[in-house]
Amino acid sequence: MKKKRVTLKLLAEETGFDISTISRVLRDDASLSIRSENVSIIKRAARELNYIPDTAARSLRSARSYSIGAILPSLQNQIHAQIVEGASRVFRDRGYSLIIAHSAGWADEREMVPDLIARNRVEGLMSLTYREDLRRFTNGQAGIVPFMAVNWSMPGFDSAVTLDERPGARLATEHLIDLGHRHIAHLSGDLRRFNAAERYAGYQDAHDKRNLPFSRELTQTAGYGYEDGARAMDELLDRKSGDFTAVFALSMLTAAGAIAALGRRGIRVPRDISVIGFNDGMLAEVMTPSLSTVAYPLADLGSAAAEGMISLVEKTVPTFRQVISGAQLIHRESTRSVRSRTRN
Known part of the structure; x- marks a missing residue:
């Protein structure tokens, strides 16, 4: 027997609210005046009955696709996965679909972006990767659709959601200082780029705050x-x-590669050198030794980006910028005190 599709009409019969009210509640219409307990009743009924918005029908009626494109530099990066997870949840709840595009197969975003828009009729684009050819979108438009930078920015960009990275980098470096380390190396990124520059500044801040000498000789350009x-x-x-005696690496993967290189030279972590990374994921937990990191609420970053993108697409705001804070130190096996190091 074919299962009956759950419609707004059926939800109206189950809850006693009219179809228009239910539709606006499920779209999180901020202009709707309704008691919070009634919102809970409607959303609970939708969950229990497994209501699925008919996005395709809505798209045909309105000539809209309700699709958002997301450009990723890698499909395997755990950091990007956490951001996309947060964004996907918001888009799903708001009746949008998220289309993932992998930038590695394209030589130039100037070719990729028009193709993504044309083939998938996306109404907005989010990019989790910085590339020089994205500068043409600094006015906030990727052709005819809104464009947003996620987890990076550059001067002139109208819409971006980023992490407050400088305090996190300072926290990572101070952790090493608190363990007694006074000569701390930094594996940095390209300091002309937003993320790398912010993490480098936090590394410097920690030295300044503790009145420790800072040596540029201990900085080595790496990558992510x-x-x-x-x-x-x-x-x-x-x-x-x-x-x-210690290393602050600009990413979790950079730190993992550094530990491997140290091991190949017979240098033990953390017995000989302590290593801390930036951003957290499953890799940091399962590698040997487990990696100390500074964690950020990356799913929240994705959620904020999705909310901002919907606001841009629906033209409730002309631009959208938000900075996500909340750095948290995760102390694992890869860092320990200089005193412990000298005893062993």
């Missing part, structure tokens, strides 16, 4: 990937071996 971390660690060791 595993191989980037391994290469940069090798280069730093070739230049400054023995001059530092």
